[in-house]
Amino acid sequence: MKDITTSVQIVLAQHCNGNRRPRLFGGQLMAWIDVTGAVAARRWAKAEVTTVCVDNLTFEKPAYLNDIIVQEACVTWTGNTSLEVRVDTYVERETRERINRAYAVFVALDENEKPTRVPEFIPETQEEMDEYAMAVERKVMRMQFQLNQ
Numbered sequence: 269m270k271d272i273t274t275s276v277q278i279v280l281a282q283h284c285n286g287n288r289r290p291r292l293f294g295g296q297l298m299a300w301i302d303v304t305g306a307v308a309a310r311r312w313a314k315a316e317v318t319t320v321c322v323d324n325l326t327f328e329k330p331a332y333l334n335d336i337i338v339q340e341a342c343v344t345w346t347g348n349t350s351l352e353v354r355v356d357t358y359v360e361r362e363t364r365e366r367i368n369r370a371y372a373v374f375v376a377l378d379e380n381e382k383p384t385r386v387p388e389f390i391p392e393t394q395e396e397m398d399e400y401a402m403a404v405e406r407k408v409m410r411m412q413f414q415l416n417q
């Protein structure tokens with residue numbers, strides 16, 4: 269994937285729940301996903317962005333106090349004013365293990381806080397083409413979900 273935005277954190281006491289062995293608090297991971305995703309979106313859009321939705325917050329594996337957390341975010345799809353970003357979160361110990369993959373949609377805003385066009389994302393590699401095709405399916409699912417609400 270091109271134009272990857274990376275962020276790195278250490279899990280500190282204030283990021284953890286109160287378990288006997290303190291684990292990273294899910295809400296903290298969600299906040300980091302939002303920030304890393306927004307930076308990737310802003311870099312692509314060259315504009316301010318706002319979060320419209322975040323899909324798939326399944327916490328696959330735990331992270332613990334003092335773990336190193338690495339996030340990688342990249343654009344997977346663009347519409348007119350919206351864009352989808354994939355954010356992968358890893359725990360880095362002896363090896364790097366993915367603990368979450370989330371897809372977030374952002375909308376670019378102009379100086380009047382109105383949605384504004386984003387540069388088109390054209391997938392080039394096979395991975396980008398596969399992600400793009402799945403992003404189109406996710407877009408349809410989100411629209412159906414919205415209609416049913």
Ligand SMILES: CC(C)(COP(=O)(O)OP(=O)(O)OC[C@H]1O[C@@H](n2cnc3c(N)ncnc32)[C@H](O)[C@@H]1OP(=O)(O)O)[C@@H](O)C(=O)NCCC(=O)NCCS
Pocket residue numbers: 318319320321346347348349350351373375383410414
């Ligand atoms: C995002 C926001 C600016 C969109 O405004 P809007 O008047 O609904 O604008 P539009 O209907 O023209 O939609 C703009 C784009 O967002 C997309 N969109 C809107 N709702 C969506 C949703 N639930 N899921 C995915 N995309 C969505 C539209 O498809 C459109 O994309 P496109 O231009 O690429 O085709 C507005 O809903 C908003 O400000 N929401 C609050 C966002 C916020 O504050 N986030 C921080 C967390 S609280």
